[in-house]
Amino acid sequence: MNHVSCAAASSITAAVLLLCAPGVMAKSSDKPADADAGPWTVIKHIDLVYPYVLRGATTTYGNGAPLGNAGADAPESDGLALQWGIDFVNKNGWSFGYFGSSINYSYKQLGRSYDDRSITDFQRAKSVENDFYGAYSGSIAGDLGYTLGMTGYYYINGVHSNALETKAGLTYGPFALNAQTLLNDVVWGNRGDTYWSLVFTQPLPYDLTFTGTLGAYTYRKEGTYLGTTDTKLGVACAGDESFVVNGCFVGNRPVGSAFRHLTLALSGPIPSTPVTWNVAVIVGGDNRFGIKQDTKVAGAISVGF
Numbered sequence: 001m002n003h004v005s006c007a008a009a010s011s012i013t014a015a016v017l018l019l020c021a022p023g024v025m026a027k028s029s030d031k032p033a034d035a036d037a038g039p040w041t042v043i044k045h046i047d048l049v050y051p052y053v054l055r056g057a058t059t060t061y062g063n064g065a066p067l068g069n070a071g072a073d074a075p076e077s078d079g080l081a082l083q084w085g086i087d088f089v090n091k092n093g094w095s096f097g098y099f100g101s102s103i104n105y106s107y108k109q110l111g112r113s114y115d116d117r118s119i120t121d122f123q124r125a126k127s128v129e130n131d132f133y134g135a136y137s138g139s140i141a142g143d144l145g146y147t148l149g150m151t152g153y154y155y156i157n158g159v160h161s162n163a164l165e166t167k168a169g170l171t172y173g174p175f176a177l178n179a180q181t182l183l184n185d186v187v188w189g190n191r192g193d194t195y196w197s198l199v200f201t202q203p204l205p206y207d208l209t210f211t212g213t214l215g216a217y218t219y220r221k222e223g224t225y226l227g228t229t230d231t232k233l234g235v236a237c238a239g240d241e242s243f244v245v246n247g248c249f250v251g252n253r254p255v256g257s258a259f260r261h262l263t264l265a266l267s268g269p270i271p272s273t274p275v276t277w278n279v280a281v282i283v284g285g286d287n288r289f290g291i292k293q294d295t296k297v298a299g300a301i302s303v304g305f
Contacts, residue, residue: 041091044304045303047082047084048080049101049298049299050299051296052075053075053296055195056284058075058296061073063242063251072106086098094136097134100128107157109125111160111187127155129155130155131154146168151164151180159187161187163182181195185225190226191223198213212264215261217288225243226245228243230247251291254288266280282298283295
């Protein structure tokens with residue numbers, strides 16, 4: 001459920017914002033290039049993140065009371081998460097990359113629970129997220145630019161969780177507006193769900209960087225694993241219930257759109273080291289069932305090499 005990748009930009013909260021924020025990653029290529037450097041810039045990183053929050057979902061993905069990681073619920077990790085990645089950025093506009101992260105529950109067990117309702121242990125065979133992405137960025141006129149890309153999500157220890165997502169974005173100076181649309185039904189989303197993000201990035205004195213992100217969603221209300229019908233049994237949920245992967249549960253009904261989060265982040269380097277830090281305040285919005293998310297503080301330590 002993606003995440004911190006520079007191209008996917010889905011988990012800008014508590015991530016490697018110094019590397020991935022629009023306009024910041026490009027600093028590597030702003031330096032005078034060596035004659036033999038070639039057209040590609042390579043960015044590698046290993047990170048410790050606490051907690052791992054996906055697109056502002058600090059509290060629950062469900063339609064009622066939060067279940068915590070023991071119940072395969074938000075956030076992706078309520079403890080320390082290990083993350084890593086590599087990005088290849090071409091001076092002609094092409095970029096490719098990979099991002100990985102540990103998760104504190106099992107998408108394998110969660111996905112299997114759609115077919116086998118006896119499954120209740122979601123801490124066995126915890127998942128590892130893998131995002132593979134590519135994009136092309138170009139100029140329209142002056143400071144106005146665009147980005148078109150695709151992200152593939154593959155989960156080690158995952159069932160009904162792998163997905164493809166398109167990305168289309170506009171950039172203007174320090175601003176970036178992105179739309180990321182899911183192309184298939186998975187346990188964490190419905191085909192057609194679109195995550196909208198408006199990102200503002202501003203370099204500050206002392207090599208600090210401020211990043212502000214507004215995130216919102218437009219949802220497809222009905223899908224295979226999320227909606228108002230138990231698609232496995234072919235039974236409609238009651239009027240006060242919603243279907244969430246493995247059953248109809250009492251609580252809120254699906255919404256068509258929602259403000260997801262406002263994230264205010266500050267990042268910077270630790271002098272004379274390859275280490276950077278990031279602290280983010282995540283002001284929670286609502287999830288796909290209109291459940292209010294808590295406001296939390298998240299942080300990360302990253303090593304670039």
